[in-house]
Amino acid sequence: MRFLVLLILGLYSAPVLAFQDNVSVAKINGEPISKAEFLYAFQKNQTNKTPIVYDSLEKYLDQYIDFKLKVLAAKKLGIGSTPAFLEEYNGYISQIQKPYLQNPVSEESLILEVYDRLKYEVNASHILIRIDNESNPMDTLAAYDKTDSLRNEALNGADFALLARNNSQDGSAKNGGSLGWFTAMSMVYPFENGAYETPVGGISKIIRSQFGYHIIKVNDKRETKGRVKTSHIFLTKNGRSRESGNQLIKTIYDSIQNGGDWKELCKQYTDDSQTQLNGGSLPFSGSGQLPEEFLNVAYGLKNSGEIAPPLETSYGWHIIRLDAVEKRPSLEDLRPKISENIRRSGRNQLSPEVLVNKLKHENGFKQDLPLLQNTIAQIAAVGLPNLNLPKLSDQSIFRIGEKEIPYSKFFNSLGNANQITPASLWNRYKLFEREQIILHEDGLAPQKYPEYAFLLNEYREGLMLFEIMEKEVWNKAIEDSIGLKSFFNSNKENYTAPERASVWVIESANSENLDKVLSTFKWAKNSSFESELKAQLEPQVFSALKIAKRTYQREDLPNFAKNWKEHTLFSQPSEKRVYAIEEIIPKGLYRLEEVKGQVMADYQNWLELEWLKALRKTNKIEIDTNVLKQIASDEKR
Known part of the structure; x- marks a missing residue:
């Protein structure tokens, strides 16, 4: 349910708007709904490119006011300020692509890169050392140092699978870090780059992704086998002995071989409830989208309709039928999908180095570089505890915009830095500098990028909407059995039955x-x-x-x-x-138990309408129709 509410929020891809924050289309208790915010929401929720006319604007504003009234009710109850809410909200916004990360490199070059990589598949293993989004610089540096140490062990001949089992903070650790076969657009972009740029048998450089630091071992590469469409009859191992499973799957297979109807046998026996009623049909799939052992059997089938003997996997037993083989799509056929993936995945983001230089230039970065060089040399020579810290701590290590970053922050990130080389200290400083600059830009982003501010507000209000709807509508309908029965008795004529x-x-x-x-x-x-x-x-x-x-x-x-x-x-x-x-x-009327699901949905709708009537009575709503008319008029020009 929460996911469905958040679907209305979409991605950061709304059209560019003219932002007139001083003009409002409506006010609720004196609080304005700006023209910019309203247009942003209106255009984002249009399913097609229909012209903007007054009637559609008026209708959408009515719906938007209902939404705002619910959010206002949530605010009055304190929803939106609890630690649990803020943790969830911060988890959502951490996944939003920051607007300042956009790479000016043409999308076309990225599309061509993806299409070329799709010709090949990579079999790789990795070790992941996680970094939380809220990690402080000292934790980040510790994670980097640990990853660097593991990489050196791997380069010096240590068993990579054993290193992964003992150190990787990822579900693949139990398999020695093995990720199996995958192709372009299957992994996050930094990881994909590392996998494709590392030769077979090689160990990648340290890769930074949103999950943390990776090192990748490339086990093999091959030409892509393409995608196959299959159907299957599946028996789960849950609650079934190996002997009974083997016997039953053989019985089903024998029935098929003797002319049994595939769809009927699937309907009767398969444990895959998602495909039971469509003959076990699975979508076109390639490496990484279905278990490798399943795909290996499917790739071995040559003709459409051919059925393989039963296959036992770690999940259960399958009878696999080949339905179709997909030819490699042309660039033009794949272009829309690749383009959408590029926008969704952040593939068009700037590299960390380019990003830092861009933000430095935009925000007036200033620094006494000779002082920093001298300080790092002294730390390397005598160790941080022996440095004259009081003299340096309050001095500015750099200035970004109007914000001064003191040396004390950098010193705190180092811990007790004894016997550390100048090169390592410079690496640590660069990480510290980048995190501070990005932290500063995060604070400015809602003001610099209005659409991004609207998006953050959408997520916040969307989560608040979910919680207030749960409290005022959904849970009430579920828990109030007396109210549900009363609603049904008052509306029985709506539930006529043959x-x-x-x-x-x-x-x-x-x-x-x-x-x-x-x-x-x-x-x-x-x-x-x-x-x-x-x-x-x-x-x-x-x-x-x-x-x-x-x-x-x-x-x-x-x-x-x-x-x-x-x-x-x-x-x-x-x-x-x-x-x-x-x-x-x-025939006559359904009994409540026969149509309880439909009655429940109707009761929820009724509760919501009654609640909205009360909200509209207790809140002052003002609508500026002149602004709506002006928006419609501007659209005609």
Whole structure:
């Protein structure tokens, strides 16, 4: 649910607007909704490039005011200021691409780079030393030093897999850091660069990504095998012995070989609920998108419709059918997808060095470089504890904009720096300098980049909206059973029902078990169907059955028409099912338990509308129609 609320926020990709912050389209209790903010939200939520006209602006403003009223209600309850909320909010915004990171290099060159790399796949292992987004400079430097030490061990012949198992802070550590095969756009850009630029058997330089520091060992490279479309029938290992799994998958495979219907067998047996009703169909997939052992079998099939013998993987058992092989798409076919990935992934971000130089130039960086050089030389010579710190601590190591960064901050980041070389000290200083400059730019970004400020506000208000909707609407509807029943009783006429039957559905892989149900079961008065069925069947037969209760209409199955009578049993041989009609329910109105999901949704909508009516009554809303007319008029020019 939270994800769905946040979908309205989108990515940082809205069109450039003319920002007139002094002009407002509306006010709530005197607080303005600026023309710029409104246009940003309006244009971002348009599904197509329809012209901006007054009616559409007016309609959207009405919806936007409802949104703002809910957020205002959340603020009044203190939502948005709790530690838990701020932690979640900061987690979201840490993933937003900062506007100042944009690389002026043409997108076309990046598209060509991706397309060229897509011709090849890389098999690599890595070691990750994580850095939290909020890490202080000392922690960051410690992580870098640890990564550097591990890289030196690997270069000197240490077992990379063992180093990964013992040190990598990543889920792949248990596999010796192995990531298997992957291609371009599968990994974050810095990691991808390291993998593609390192020769087979080589160890990469230290790679910095948003996750931390990596070192990569490239195990192999090969031409891309492309993508295949497959279908599968899957049996999970959960709750199933290896012997029973092997036996059942062989039985299913034999049925297919003897002409059994693939879709029906999939519907009956597969444990993959996502593909059960579409014949086990999986999307086109390549390396890294499905387990490698699965893809190896799929790549080995030559013709569409060919079915491989059962495959046992770590997840369970598969029967794999090849449906199609995708030819390598042309550059023009892939261009839109690559372009979108470039924007989403931050591939067009500046390198750290270029970024720092850009921000220095923009923000008037100033520094006494000779003093810094002398200080670093003294630390290397005598150690930080022996330096005359009081004399230096309050002096400025550099100035960025109006902000002075004192030497004391740099000293604190070093810890007790004894016996450290000038080169290492300079590396540490460069990391410190970059973090301080970026920290300063983060503080300026909402003022320098108005759309970025709007985006941050969208995330904040979107999370607040989720919490207040949960409190005022969703949880109320779930917890208030009396209110739900009262709402249903007041609106029964909205839930009219045709004639239908309450039906027990009995399934079994063995048709003999179903024959025994048909020949043995007798209806009994005042006894539940399931308990009576259990009492009348042999235990081993009953335990092999799947039993569920459902509601059907007469038209749902051909066999219903001639068996439409209470306490009737009949089979559906093609599905290996027996249907037992327990009750014919006359047409009229649905009972609450039959349509509870729909009633719940309608009740939530009603609660929300009633809540909004109350919010509009208790808050003062002013709309400037002249500004809306002016926006529409400007659009026509």
